[in-house]
Amino acid sequence: MILEINPVHPQPRHVARVADVLRSDGVIIYPTDTVYGLGCDINSRKALEKVRRIKKIDNKRHLSFVFADLKQISLYAQVTDSAYRILKRFLPGPYTFILEATKLVPRIVLTKRSEVGIRIPDNRVCQELVAELGNPILSSSVRMPDDQLLDDPREIDKIYKGQVDLVIDGGTFLPEPSSIISLIDDQPLIIRRGKGDVGFFE
Secondary structure, three states: OEEEOOOOOOOHHHHHHHHHHHHOOOOEEEEOOOOEEEEEEOOOHHHHHHHHHHHOOOOOOOOEEEOOOOOOHHHHEOOOHHHHHHHHHHOOOOEEEEEEEOOOOOHHHOOOOOEEEEEOOOOHHHHHHHHHHOOOEEEEEOEOOOOOEOOOHHHHHHHOOOOOOEEEEOOOOOOOOEEEEEOHHHOOEEEEOOEOOOHHHO
């Protein structure tokens, strides 16, 4: 099922409807500022296992946590003063920051390294959805088997029909992965160069 949401002025009733799907162990596809993402409620083991089946990945593969703002991040990640200044400067934006996880992160989400990827996309639909849900969304990019990123929600709906509970049509845009920066031990390290200038971290 596909649901069109205005990317500039998201309709509150539509946002609430999607949040209800997530609370009911649903898996959705939704727009970010970089790519369309495959997401679920981080507290839903059933939905997380479904995401891993769809993506054909195991628990060694990192999945990102998507937040609405900076307020909740310290609940799930260990944020030093130095890391906070970087997050405040670059988020919302097309970056994923790697931090050490706190004990609130569900064990099923963690890799052996107990690290989490933090995102606050510069996308109104995404931000309002996470705010309505009340906790982060666990997320992974939507790709074809050949690793090609998908940008058309109508095409995405056809490809993932029967696998996900809802596809949000937030418009068509040129997909580009986020830049990934590790902030472990306050030593910025560029893991992946993607959308977003990484000159500050070089």
